[in-house]
Amino acid sequence: MTKKQTPEQWFLDQLAAYAHRQPSAERTPQCRDDSFLQAYAANPDRFALSDPEVAHVSSCNYCMPRLLQFRATRSAAGSLQMKLAGAAALSAALLLVGFLIGTSWRQQRRADQQPPQSADLQPTASLTERTLDLTDYGTYRGAGEEPTKPPLILPRALLHINLILPRFSEAGMYSILVATDRGGKNRLACASGQAVLTNDHTAVAFLMDLRNVKPGDYLLLTELNGQDDFYSYPLKVQ
Numbered sequence: 001m002t003k004k005q006t007p008e009q010w011f012l013d014q015l016a017a018y019a020h021r022q023p024s025a026e027r028t029p030q031c032r033d034d035s036f037l038q039a040y041a042a043n044p045d046r047f048a049l050s051d052p053e054v055a056h057v058s059s060c061n062y063c064m065p066r067l068l069q070f071r072a073t074r075s076a077a078g079s080l081q082m083k084l085a086g087a088a089a090l091s092a093a094l095l096l097v098g099f100l101i102g103t104s105w106r107q108q109r110r111a112d113q114q115p116p117q118s119a120d121l122q123p124t125a126s127l128t129e130r131t132l133d134l135t136d137y138g139t140y141r142g143a144g145e146e147p148t149k150p151p152l153i154l155p156r157a158l159l160h161i162n163l164i165l166p167r168f169s170e171a172g173m174y175s176i177l178v179a180t181d182r183g184g185k186n187r188l189a190c191a192s193g194q195a196v197l198t199n200d201h202t203a204v205a206f207l208m209d210l211r212n213v214k215p216g217d218y219l220l221l222t223e224l225n226g227q228d229d230f231y232s233y234p235l236k237v238q
Contacts (some may be wrong), residue, residue: 032056
């Protein structure tokens with residue numbers, strides 16, 4: 001008889017599948033070493049969800065595949081029946097909450113309040129793939145004059161987004177927000193990801209939940225960690 005899959009295990013399987021399908025990013029100075037990843041894979045309940053190291057691992061295209069590899073190695077070496085039943089559900093919950101906290105912990109220092117964003121992922125939910133190409137949008141900050149560009153379009157869904165950044169964008173860890181203002185104070189959704197330079201463009205992949213965002217016109221904001229200023233692009237949610 002096939003064992004019924006829990007919501008936590010379903011999300012973990014989805015996250016692992018996407019991590020394995022994405023090209024592994026290069027290691028950055030902020031990446032955690034193997035001893036930390038092995039310890040986290042072995043005992044995730046020993047680490048606080050607010051720990052910046054846990055937040056980094058859950059949103060890094062280098063650390064996340066390494067963590068999943070260590071978890072798979074431990075599973076193969078031990079008794080699958082005894083060790084995975086509790087650890088899989090706990091790890092899935094920690095990874096999910098850690099991902100959401102990790103994507104927003106830095107912006108929360110500047111926000112007056114954080115709008116609620118649902119993290120209730122049911123087994124019937126599915127990820128919607130979208131690619132946004134900012135190649136010809138240029139880079140504009142603040143409230144200065146900008147050439148008129150057609151808005152980017154995103155559906156109200158749980159999304160896996162591949163964002164192609166404007167020409168000459170740097171690689172590194174980016175924060176991505178959907179907000180009503182250019183300063184990012186009135187944000188509706190947020191994420192982070194490691195941008196990688198491949199061929200002639202720089203791109204970053206990330207998960208974002210827009211299911212609770214009302215249809216309308218917003219701004220997509222991007223920020224390279226350390227720059228402390230957002231680039232803004234028109235966005236329509238429908």
